[in-house]
Amino acid sequence: MQLTTPISELSQVGVATAKKLARLSITTAGDLLWHLPRRYDDFSERVRIEDLELDQKVNLVGEIQMIGNKRTHRSRMHITEALIADDTDVLRVIWFNQPFITKALKIGDQVSLAGKITEDFAGLVMISPSYERLNAGQAIHTQGLVPVYDLTAELSAKQVRSLVKQVLPLAHIISSALPSSIQNKYQLITLAEALKQIHFPTSQLELESARNRIAFEELFILQLRSQLARLQAKSHDALIVAFAEQDTKELVATLPFTLTEDQRRSAWEIIQGLGQAKPMLRLLEGDVGTGKTVVALLAMLNVARAGYQSALMAPTELLATQHYETLTRLASTTDLRIALLTRTQWRLNIASEKLSKAKLIKIIASGGADIILGTHALIQEQVTFNNLDFVVIDEQHRFGVEQRRALMAKSSSTTMPHLLSMTATPIPRSLTLALYDDLDISIIKTKPKGRPAIITKIVEEPDRNKAYDYIATQIKAGRQAFIICPLIDPSDILGARSVTEEYERLSQSVFRDFSVGLLHGKLKPRDKDSLMSKFAAGEINILVATSVIEVGIDVPNAVIMMIENADRFGLAQLHQYRGRVGRGEHQSYCFLMTDSSDDKARQRLNALLEHDNGFDLAKADLQFRGPGEVYGSVQSGFPELKIASLFDFELMKKAKEAAQTILTESSDLSLYPDLKNKLGETADAHLE
Numbered sequence: 001m002q003l004t005t006p007i008s009e010l011s012q013v014g015v016a017t018a019k020k021l022a023r024l025s026i027t028t029a030g031d032l033l034w035h036l037p038r039r040y041d042d043f044s045e046r047v048r049i050e051d052l053e054l055d056q057k058v059n060l061v062g063e064i065q066m067i068g069n070k071r072t073h074r075s076r077m078h079i080t081e082a083l084i085a086d087d088t089d090v091l092r093v094i095w096f097n098q099p100f101i102t103k104a105l106k107i108g109d110q111v112s113l114a115g116k117i118t119e120d121f122a123g124l125v126m127i128s129p130s131y132e133r134l135n136a137g138q139a140i141h142t143q144g145l146v147p148v149y150d151l152t153a154e155l156s157a158k159q160v161r162s163l164v165k166q167v168l169p170l171a172h173i174i175s176s177a178l179p180s181s182i183q184n185k186y187q188l189i190t191l192a193e194a195l196k197q198i199h200f201p202t203s204q205l206e207l208e209s210a211r212n213r214i215a216f217e218e219l220f221i222l223q224l225r226s227q228l229a230r231l232q233a234k235s236h237d238a239l240i241v242a243f244a245e246q247d248t249k250e251l252v253a254t255l256p257f258t259l260t261e262d263q264r265r266s267a268w269e270i271i272q273g274l275g276q277a278k279p280m281l282r283l284l285e286g287d288v289g290t291g292k293t294v295v296a297l298l299a300m301l302n303v304a305r306a307g308y309q310s311a312l313m314a315p316t317e318l319l320a321t322q323h324y325e326t327l328t329r330l331a332s333t334t335d336l337r338i339a340l341l342t343r344t345q346w347r348l349n350i351a352s353e354k355l356s357k358a359k360l361i362k363i364i365a366s367g368g369a370d371i372i373l374g375t376h377a378l379i380q381e382q383v384t385f386n387n388l389d390f391v392v393i394d395e396q397h398r399f400g401v402e403q404r405r406a407l408m409a410k411s412s413s414t415t416m417p418h419l420l421s422m423t424a425t426p427i428p429r430s431l432t433l434a435l436y437d438d439l440d441i442s443i444i445k446t447k448p449k450g451r452p453a454i455i456t457k458i459v460e461e462p463d464r465n466k467a468y469d470y471i472a473t474q475i476k477a478g479r480q481a482f483i484i485c486p487l488i489d490p491s492d493i494l495g496a497r498s499v500t501e502e503y504e505r506l507s508q509s510v511f512r513d514f515s516v517g518l519l520h521g522k523l524k525p526r527d528k529d530s531l532m533s534k535f536a537a538g539e540i541n542i543l544v545a546t547s548v549i550e551v552g553i554d555v556p557n558a559v560i561m562m563i564e565n566a567d568r569f570g571l572a573q574l575h576q577y578r579g580r581v582g583r584g585e586h587q588s589y590c591f592l593m594t595d596s597s598d599d600k601a602r603q604r605l606n607a608l609l610e611h612d613n614g615f616d617l618a619k620a621d622l623q624f625r626g627p628g629e630v631y632g633s634v635q636s637g638f639p640e641l642k643i644a645s646l647f648d649f650e651l652m653k654k655a656k657e658a659a660q661t662i663l664t665e666s667s668d669l670s671l672y673p674d675l676k677n678k679l680g681e682t683a684d685a686h687l688e
């Protein structure tokens with residue numbers, strides 16, 4: 001067997017099993033080896049039957065004295081009953097709806113059982129324990145620390161464990177990218193040992209050292225990648241953008257508002273970065289509504305004055321269009337040529353007639369636009385720039401590294417563009433430092449003044465109508481409202497509200513007198529946009545929407561955000577929704593609708609009542625859900641780590657130091673071909 005051996009060649013893997021494994025992206029023996037347990041059931045405690053106590057979670061070993069199936073009359077349920085004996089006593093065991101067990105276990109068999117001891121009318125009993133016969137070698141399902149795999153795609157835990165057991169010998173031929181000098185210096189065990197121990201640890205201590213070893217390598221690679229990327233970026237030249245002081249002041253003076261202190265400072269930091277001969281790599285971090293877009297505009301103005309182009313990429317059509325509308329308005333006193341390029345829209349603020357896609361692409365390529373706004377459409381092959389020198393990524397966590405890189409690659413071949421990534425996802429400072437090394441960061445902490453704080457309320461079913469009455473009052477006063485539901489279509493299984501159903505109900509009865517709109521991701525981009533424009537223009541009073549609304553929509557006249565099944569959403573997401581209101585001078589409200597009686601859900605929602613800034617909420621969210629869920633997902637743009645935690649600073653520090661050591665020795669990794677190989681293509685892509 002090799003690491004590359006197809007999974008179908010293992011014993012016990014038929015077509016059906018192979019298919020299920022493929023769903024977990026496991027197609028080779030090596031993949032299986034890297035399918036790591038998420039947690040472990042602790043059955044280290046082996047107990048004699050006479051010593052069993054109620055509620056104990058134990059492993060016990062004994063002989064089957066009796067086993068048989070029966071069916072209950074009323075519920076027609078299969079029940080398998082057995083008696084297990086050891087030297088000390090006999091215990092009853094019951095399994096529900098697994099009649100096949102009588103085929104696997106026979107009278108006289110030595111078995112190992114793992115489960116919880118409960119009690120019924122006839123005394124102590126073990127209900128539906130995991131089981132395995134002991135004549136077939138070492139127990140892997142019922143004794144010691146038993147691995148539990150997170151995703152099993154309909155495979156039983158037992159199947160997965162047995163399959164992993166089969167490929168475990170391969171651990172010895174797997175090669176580690178971690179240089180042995182580093183392994184020795186930090187006293188780590190070998191990868192082979194670590195892999196064996198992480199799947200089937202014989203003690204908590206063994207498990208610790210295995211996790212530590214694998215986590216170290218992950219963080220080391222992460223650090224190496226980011227340090228290398230920075231080294232490489234800084235080895236390029238960038239076009240220098242001189243500070244256009246006069247024009248910048250003029251634009252600032254004509255804005256319909258005064259910039260906040262944080263906006264001024266951030267803009268200044270960015271403009272200074274643009275003035276360097278080395279590419280700027282900067283993150284602009286600011287909670288929703290803090291006004292990041294205008295900061296980007298000031299920077300892009302400077303780039304235009306220096307004679308270069310800027311591109312701003314946003315994650316959705318809606319957002320790109322909105323940026324186009326806002327920026328053309330804010331820049332109306334300048335002669336900036338602003339273009340919008342999405343899948344369905346081709347616009348240029350100075351054009352008098354409608355443009356075709358081909359025409360707009362030509363204009364951009366020949367330098368006829370200074371600021372090019374768009375979606376992923378910007379990275380299509382046909383799109384080229386005349387002299388792109390500044391790339392702005394809005395909501396950077398929505399984009400992959402590759403997409404960012406693709407846009408940056410559209411600048412000239414001899415220089416590298418300056419990069420500004422904007423995000424509303426608050427990343428704790430300590431984390432950015434650990435992760436992103438010396439990436440430059442500008443932070444906008446304070447929101448523009450003169451906006452009353454949003455009043456947030458948890459609303460339970462009995463008060464639903466009061467909430468509707470309140471919405472009606474606000475609409476009569478000329479304001480607008482959002483209503484968010486988790487689902488598009490009704491679903492019995494998920495038991496949550498859907499936009500189609502709510503839309504029907506609200507538009508036909510509750511809000512019959514008002515204009516109600518329905519927005520969801522299945523609509524055509526054009527329909528979505530026209531709906532949003534109507535809402536922005538005040539022609540629609542109430543917008544019933546799914547999560548498509550989440551990012552960046554800006555309608556200052558909307559003052560109510562009602563979120564159905566609020567307990568189904570993460571805090572960060574709820575905070576994003578809430579950020580859609582409170583953008584004008586009117587008092588705004590956020591109604592968190594819930595029918596959940598779960599205490600934890602309730603506490604989570606309470607955090608939104610207590611905190612109104614994303615940084616504090618992120619902290620609270622971390623306590624409820626753990627970093628994996630908050631930061632670990634692909635969506636949030638954080639690297640996928642199997643084992644390591646981004647919050648393990650001690651280990652991160654060591655990994656960082658190790659990466660520095662290696663890069664000092666060999667800045668292009670030529671001394672470490674394995675490492676170089678492992679980093680591969682992406683080595684120069686990780687620009688943040």
Ligand code: ADP
Nearest residue numbers: 257258259260288289290291292293294448554
């Ligand atoms: P975000 O940081 O969430 O991207 P936006 O850039 O969309 O925020 O700005 C939100 C709203 O605040 C916009 O309507 C914008 O015009 C407005 N805005 C930006 N800066 C200020 C300011 N200093 N004072 C008042 N309103 C501002």
Ligand code: MG
Nearest residue numbers: 292293394552
């Ligand atoms: Mg924004």
